[in-house]
Amino acid sequence: DAGVIQSPRHEVTEMGQEVTLRCKPISGHNSLFWYRQTMMRGLELLIYFNNNVPIDDSGMPEDRFSAKMPNASFSTLKIQPSEPRDSAVYFCASSYSGDTFFGPGTRLTVL
């Protein structure tokens, strides 16, 4: 299995631009999680889905953030407009039987 796949691995953008992060979970996993990691705040859970349905988005910091999961094999996290304080590593993770598998992350830099 290829594991959780995230793209892009690195993204550099300017403040005000739209950013879309993509994730392909492990086949057969029915839960998907988006995390953000920074030095200041550590690992934060932003939103998670079960069977493609958003369960809890209370970790999404602002309305500028949105996430979708149109099918079992694809999810996106969008930031519009982006701000410098959004700079972080964003991880997607998936789970089926309680073991959570993380992707390699997308390092986002907003200038």
Added chain:
Amino acid sequence: GDSVTQMEGPVTLSEEAFLTINCTYTATGYPSLFWYVQYPGEGLQLLLKATKADDKGSNKGFEATYRKETTSFHLEKGSVQVSDSAVYFCARDSGGYQKVTFGTGTKLQVIP
């Protein structure tokens, strides 16, 4: 709510030293407990887990025992290597849908 508390880092050890990273969890329900490891520039990886009281999880020389009486799940390794340098996260499952609550992470640096 559910939470996990682990010791502050960084922890610096010499190669072949004994490692302990303390972790305690809130005692709501009967959670499964996990240790994850994050190497530089990578995502978190499951290191070991335990699903019920007195279970011992082990992997790559690391061990942790699920202690219900002390609500603890301390990570140990008898002899660390430079390659063990990483950030270690203690975690518990919380609620449904396989959601996991993570501790703040403990950075381990092993020097030759």
